Amino acid sequence: MSQDLLRLTDVTIEFGPPKKPIRVVEGVGFSVAKGESVGLVGESGSGKSVTSLAIMRLIGGRVVQGRIELEGRNLLDLPASALPEIRGRDIAMIFQEPMSSLNPLMTIGDQIGEALLLHGWRDRTARRDRTIEMLHLVGIPNAEGRLGAYPHQFSGGMRQRVMIAMAVACAPKLLIADEPTTALDVTIQAQVLDLMKKVRRELGMAILLISHDLGVIADVCERVIVMYAGRVVEEADIRTILTRPQHPYTRGLLRSVPRRNHEAERLYQIPGSVPPAGSVRQGCPFRDRCELSVSRCAEEMPPMFRFGSSQSAACWVTAAAEGVAQAGAAA
């Protein structure tokens, strides 16, 4: 595991007043290897965005427990003054809303240039050249002529390209993309996803892609982490997830992805909704919506069971059916 770029161990995040905290993320652990692309999937409220913002230490909540290590260094131990050096240089991030994520009063050339300036690109001409290079990379036509343009002069898709150019300008080791295509048209979505794959290939960075859409994740990622109600419930490579999902929640997610050849059918919907943050104190958080749940699910939170070499899931029922061991013990 020495080649892990990012490793989260038992990360627990709370919001609200310290005396009456609300647990939004609990005991989350996963890792991203150098150059790997990992997807983080789950419904709204599953804690995936909070987890990703916690990696950047950009959340208002408190990480009360656990470690977030970048190349072995625990980011949670760093003083706030050390964070700007890491943000943008080691880990960069793009967000869901391209329309509002760019500063409306700064030209895009200045905004990309600022990312470079903040990480040691002192020379103006070099900055300019790099900015143009980045705009070329993300497919902005006439890059040189558009340095002086303002965000409002770009469409949503183009703005997301600019965001990507800005994020990858300093060639970060990890790019976190929080729902980068959710706000975009479907056709533009595909273009932006292709762009992310291209950028990753050319700059050799790892990607952590957060999405509620398994289709988007399957397009870009090699491995998937499924989150539900603030916990990791399943983890596997993408092929295994798509063919042999073990957690009932993952199965539900897969059944609710629209398919081209099943047009007439009504799309599957997981009954119920994600329990409010902090409301599940005992047992499996998915049990109320689960078709398989047994009495044990209400009593004890299932640990991660290891199904095969690259898959683990937190479910008592499927683990018993497959007769597999707890993840920690087997690996």
Added chain:
Amino acid sequence: MTRYIVVRLLDAIPTVLLVLTLVFVAMRILPGDPAVAALGDFATPEQREAFREKMGLNAPLWQQYLTFVVSSLTLDFGVSMMNGRDVLGLIAYNLPYTIELTIASVLLGVVIGVPFGVWAATNPNRAPDSAMRGFSLIGYAVPDFYLGALLLIVFSLNLGWFPINGGGEGFLDRMHHVFLPALTLAFIKAAFLGRLTRTALLEVMGRDYIRTARAKGAREPRVIYRHGLRNALLPLTTGLGLTTLTALSGSVAIELVFNRPGLGKLLISAIAERDYAVIQGGIVVFALFVVAINLAMDLVYVLVDPRIRVS
């Protein structure tokens, strides 16, 4: 952008005409005969008639209106009914003092208010924020003429640091004279701009692009000033325009308290003496100023916001 400016300039024309009309109507419906006011109760009817004839008060109303508009636009306000001095000359002498007071008070207000607001916004619900709240409460609650008198007693009368009255001669002396009155007016401006800065900045600091700035590794001062405050400038520009306007009206009371020359003081004494020509001229100049400030604010928007520049 040229189009925007031209449109704004054209927009100002009806405003000016409307203002002139209002002034004209207001002057005509005021109770009392200007001839009686100017000549006194003991003037003979013949004298009054001659006065009316001389002042053009016998002409039909529409003709009076046209004459008034044309002469106002050419800045020909006639002569004072009291002492026969040229109204334009009186205004030209007094106006610089009022402008000086307005500019000084707005500058002081910005210099005190904006940093205070930033300080409060970056420490929400903590001591600086409470201090800001207290300050703005006092700023709004204390009447400027009272504060002016207070400052005058403490710093001029007791300590002798500042002159007691007058406008001063020469740049340094004038600045010395304008400081206390400007500070008086700046007090409420700082309270207003401080609150405005706090609210605007707090709102901006919650925006997505602020998170983007932090995510690319900008340190907090850069995030606040380059990304935050610059975006907060848009609502602040509006506030600045409003507060400049209140400085103009505020100057009326302050010029009296500090007994310094100025348009406000000129107007007050003209009203006391029923000097219609001076009142009319003074109000027109005041109104033109208001229109000019509004116009200037519209143009400042263009500088601040690139989105207006293009559309």
